[in-house]
Amino acid sequence: MEISDVQCFPLRTDLSRSIGFSQSYYTSKNNCLVKVTCSDGTVGWGECYGPNLAITAAIENHFKPLIIGKNPLQNEYLWNHMWRAFLDFNRQGIFMAAISGLDIAFWDIKGKALQAPIRTLLGGSNDPIACYATGMYFRNDKSEAQMLEELLDEAASYVSSGYTFLKVKIGKNLDFDRELLSQFRCRFPSTKLAADSNHAYNFKEAMSIARLLETLDYIWFEEPLAPDNYADMARLRESTSVAIAAGECEQTRFGFERLARAGSLDIFQPDIAYCGGLTEFQKIAAIASSAHIDVVPHCWGLKLNLAVAASAISMLPENPGRLERRPIFLEMDQTEHSVRDSIFLDSHTVVDGALQFNDLTGLGVTVDESALNKFTLHIDSSINEECFKLET
Numbered sequence: 001m002e003i004s005d006v007q008c009f010p011l012r013t014d015l016s017r018s019i020g021f022s023q024s025y026y027t028s029k030n031n032c033l034v035k036v037t038c039s040d041g042t043v044g045w046g047e048c049y050g051p052n053l054a055i056t057a058a059i060e061n062h063f064k065p066l067i068i069g070k071n072p073l074q075n076e077y078l079w080n081h082m083w084r085a086f087l088d089f090n091r092q093g094i095f096m097a098a099i100s101g102l103d104i105a106f107w108d109i110k111g112k113a114l115q116a117p118i119r120t121l122l123g124g125s126n127d128p129i130a131c132y133a134t135g136m137y138f139r140n141d142k143s144e145a146q147m148l149e150e151l152l153d154e155a156a157s158y159v160s161s162g163y164t165f166l167k168v169k170i171g172k173n174l175d176f177d178r179e180l181l182s183q184f185r186c187r188f189p190s191t192k193l194a195a196d197s198n199h200a201y202n203f204k205e206a207m208s209i210a211r212l213l214e215t216l217d218y219i220w221f222e223e224p225l226a227p228d229n230y231a232d233m234a235r236l237r238e239s240t241s242v243a244i245a246a247g248e249c250e251q252t253r254f255g256f257e258r259l260a261r262a263g264s265l266d267i268f269q270p271d272i273a274y275c276g277g278l279t280e281f282q283k284i285a286a287i288a289s290s291a292h293i294d295v296v297p298h299c300w301g302l303k304l305n306l307a308v309a310a311s312a313i314s315m316l317p318e319n320p321g322r323l324e325r326r327p328i329f330l331e332m333d334q335t336e337h338s339v340r341d342s343i344f345l346d347s348h349t350v351v352d353g354a355l356q357f358n359d360l361t362g363l364g365v366t367v368d369e370s371a372l373n374k375f376t377l378h379i380d381s382s383i384n385e386e387c388f389k390l391e392t
């Protein structure tokens with residue numbers, strides 16, 4: 001078996017209304033799929049997290065010529081081949097997002113070739129994966145008071161559909177953030193809650209929010225500080241009982257090892273479509289395990305990334321584990337996404353806030369290629385457009 005073609009699909013869909021987090025408002029969703037075709041007709045799909053046109057250019061111009069003719073079952077060999085070939089540029093950023101999607105596609109091919117789901121190849125279980133609902137994004141067409149009421153109602157809809165764990169966005173401004181955190185705990189006294197600032201605070205601000213999260217019994221404080229501020233994250237972690245989580249901006253075993261060594265985090269959140277793919281994720285998970293750090297993959301994309309994150313969770317070790325298991329929750333984006341909801345013929349299903357695996361081989365996800373065309377950007381006509389249409 002050898003790779004005969006590699007094709008990228010940079011996808012975009014406009015949102016019916018903008019949604020925001022601490023850094024910007026989105027008016028569109030952008031994703032990047034990669035299709036790897038083999039000489040025997042086997043096809044594997046991967047997903048890359050990040051600016052889709054730039055990743056497409058990296059794959060088409062640099063990685064595709066490198067892997068045509070290679071055996072996709074040799075994922076470790078291929079990862080190292082791609083890593084070494086562009087080592088000067090692979091260590092952080094777009095190139096590693098490109099490797100991530102290709103690696104996921106190699107795993108999909110391996111599963112199909114060996115007639116097994118990815119989780120079986122990883123040695124994971126078939127048990128349902130408990131999910132947490134990510135949503136409650138800011139709106140720029142409402143007053144803060146109106147917005148907060150709507151965010152609480154949005155959250156109530158997730159709870160009524162079976163979710164027992166919600167993650168809210170903070171980092172707008174400190175007064176609003178405190179009000180939001182308090183009102184969410186008041187409205188949902190027995191629901192698990194986490195808060196994500198998307199690196200919005202300085203150390204003193206983060207400390208004051210951490211104190212509030214402690215009193216309100218939130219489970220984790222996500223990206224409280226700038227991703228490179230390892231030292232202050234470690235200081236914050238030592239000063240609070242709330243778990244400190246981050247890692248969606250981090251890549252490779254080397255990046256996560258630096259975080260582990262600095263004592264910065266209680267929870268690693270690698271995005272498998274960005275950190276280096278499933279091959280590299282296993283090494284990151286080993287670093288986490290040896291440092292007694294939890295792993296909760298970041299997952300904010302399409303159903304391919306969701307499938308690979310769920311498969312990864314199925315094999316993660318407990319830290320340290322006990323008779324009454326503490327579940328590792330899968331991130332389930334609840335925001336509007338017409339690409340995610342219309343381009344897949346098969347995928348794993350979510351029932352009562354838990355993902356149930358199907359029995360398909362590989363990632364267990366089938367892409368409807370006929371549905372891709374209307375969302376696919378063409379690099380020549382789009383090169384002058386922003387990859388992420390942001391309102392700032």
Ligand SMILES: [Mg+2]
Nearest residue numbers: 196222223248
């Ligand atoms: Mg986050």
